[in-house]
Amino acid sequence: MSRIKTRTLCCLGLIIIVRNIWAYQWPVTGDHPVTGTLGEWRNTPIMHLHEGVDIGKGEGTEIYPSAGGFISNSPGDIERYQNEKFIRVENFKYIHIVLDHVLLDTLRNQVGQDYEVTAGVTLLGTVSGNHLHLEESDGALNPLRDRGLDNYTDGADPVVSSIEFYLDFMSDPVRESSYGTVPAGSLFGKLDILSESKDAQSGGGSDTVSVHRMNYKVLNSAGETVLDSGDTLRFDSVAGGNISFVYANFGSRQSNQSLYYYWATNTQTQDRYWNTRLKQGEDWNGAVAAVNSEAAYPDGRYTVHVEAYDIRNNPAVQDQNIIVDNFAPYVKELSVFQNDQSRYNASWEHESGEMNLSPLEGERQTGDIKAGELITIRAEFSEEMEEVTVQVQDSFVPMAPVDGMENRVWEGNCLLNIYSLNT
Numbered sequence: 524m525s526r527i528k529t530r531t532l533c534c535l536g537l538i539i540i541v542r543n544i545w546a547y548q549w550p551v552t553g554d555h556p557v558t559g560t561l562g563e564w565r566n567t568p569i570m571h572l573h574e575g576v577d578i579g580k581g582e583g584t585e586i587y588p589s590a591g592g593f594i595s596n597s598p599g600d601i602e603r604y605q606n607e608k609f610i611r612v613e614n615f616k617y618i619h620i621v622l623d624h625v626l627l628d629t630l631r632n633q634v635g636q637d638y639e640v641t642a643g644v645t646l647l648g649t650v651s652g653n654h655l656h657l658e659e660s661d662g663a664l665n666p667l668r669d670r671g672l673d674n675y676t677d678g679a680d681p682v683v684s685s686i687e688f689y690l691d692f693m694s695d696p697v698r699e700s701s702y703g704t705v706p707a708g709s710l711f712g713k714l715d716i717l718s719e720s721k722d723a724q725s726g727g728g729s730d731t732v733s734v735h736r737m738n739y740k741v742l743n744s745a746g747e748t749v750l751d752s753g754d755t756l757r758f759d760s761v762a763g764g765n766i767s768f769v770y771a772n773f774g775s776r777q778s779n780q781s782l783y784y785y786w787a788t789n790t791q792t793q794d795r796y797w798n799t800r801l802k803q804g805e806d807w808n809g810a811v812a813a814v815n816s817e818a819a820y821p822d823g824r825y826t827v828h829v830e831a832y833d834i835r836n837n838p839a840v841q842d843q844n845i846i847v848d849n850f851a852p853y854v855k856e857l858s859v860f861q862n863d864q865s866r867y868n869a870s871w872e873h874e875s876g877e878m879n880l881s882p883l884e885g886e887r888q889t890g891d892i893k894a895g896e897l898i899t900i901r902a903e904f905s906e907e908m909e910e911v912t913v914q915v916q917d918s919f920v921p922m923a924p925v926d927g928m929e930n931r932v933w934e935g936n937c938l939l940n941i942y943s944l945n946t
């Protein structure tokens with residue numbers, strides 16, 4: 524027993540040590556407000572995803588290495604780096620700084636030699652503007668992650684402020700934007716979901732930074748989740764990311780450094796879409812359905828739910844009610860009753876993969892329909908109907924839904940004058 528106890532304690536001790544080693548200190552002392560996060564829209568000098576974290580400290584703030592190691596600027600390029608205002612220590616890059624004179628002289632005198640700095644001790648320089656940009660592995664790592672910058676906290680929630688739909692044309696944002704938004708009341712085909720969203724940072728940081736991740740869900744009218752995208756956008760890294768897949772950049776949906784229109788349907792590296800016409804059981808870019816009965820999202824009412832999170836998992840959600848309408852409705856079954864007895868019944872279904880209607884086996888015509896007496900007509904449709912018109916002889920039969928909120932089964936009564944009924 525005592526041996527097992529001792530080993531468990533050793534393991535716990537090891538875990539604590541590893542955590543401390545993996546976190547690294549902030550490159551500035553005192554408070555460290557975050558004013559920019561990984562993955563934000565930038566156009567300086569060209570459009571790209573923000574590759575680091577901005578720490579909002581004013582001009583003259585001293586900068587020390589977050590982690591020790593060797594300065595990895597090429598020594599012969601020190602003058603150039605001084606002009607471009609950055610220094611690289613191992614895989615960390617400190618940008619927008621005035622290099623320290625002592626450090627600069629040392630580097631000039633040691634051209635061709637490795638120069639080692641100590642975390643939190645060696646003065647690298649001072650902030651040249653209103654913030655320090657800290658980059659880790661050229662944007663392949665997020666410094667705000669667990670075991671990144673030590674004791675990073677953020678209690679301010681992100682927000683998702685809009686959900687819009689656009690027709691998707693693969694890798695062609697110009698064509699997407701030229702069609703404008705698609706009304707949520709009649710969505711069809713392949714769609715892109717565009718969502719304005721942003722995060723805020725507590726501790727004196729900016730209230731217009733990028734969210735850390737985003738996903739979308741589609742819920743049917745019963746509230747069941749019929750599509751869960753998982754994280755589409757996620758800024759653990761921006762290496763290899765394509766900014767055109769992440770942000771909208773057109774007309775009234777022009778993203779900028781503090782306004783973010785995210786394509787929630789895309790990933791950083793893939794232009795995707797939500798195919799509202801997808802066949803059941805297919806991947807997102809698989810085969811399409813020909814009829815409602817084989818569709819993953821049969822025509823009807825749904826709710827699209829966009830979720831965004833910051834890197835501390837503070838959430839934001841927004842719902843948008845929509846109607847999906849990819850298929851023309853058809854009559855699945857028609858019945859005629861008189862005196863509570865079935866007098867006529869016929870039903871149809873689409874032939875698999877085709878749009879032809881075929882009578883089902885067992886179509887039958889039963890009994891006589893008597894003139895001069897009321898008949899009840901019941902029609903069941905392949906999907907929810909807004910309005911149904913039935914004409915018998917020269918008059919219209921008032922029809923009303925009889926299946927609650929479903930609006931698929933409609934009934935109406937009329938008086939039959941002539942001994943015949945054509946359907």
Ligand SMILES: [Ca+2]
Pocket residue numbers: 677678679680681722723724725833837
């Ligand atoms: Ca936040």
Ligand SMILES: [Ca+2]
Pocket residue numbers: 691692693694715786788789794795796
């Ligand atoms: Ca897309």
Ligand SMILES: [Ca+2]
Pocket residue numbers: 822848849850851852906
């Ligand atoms: Ca329809």
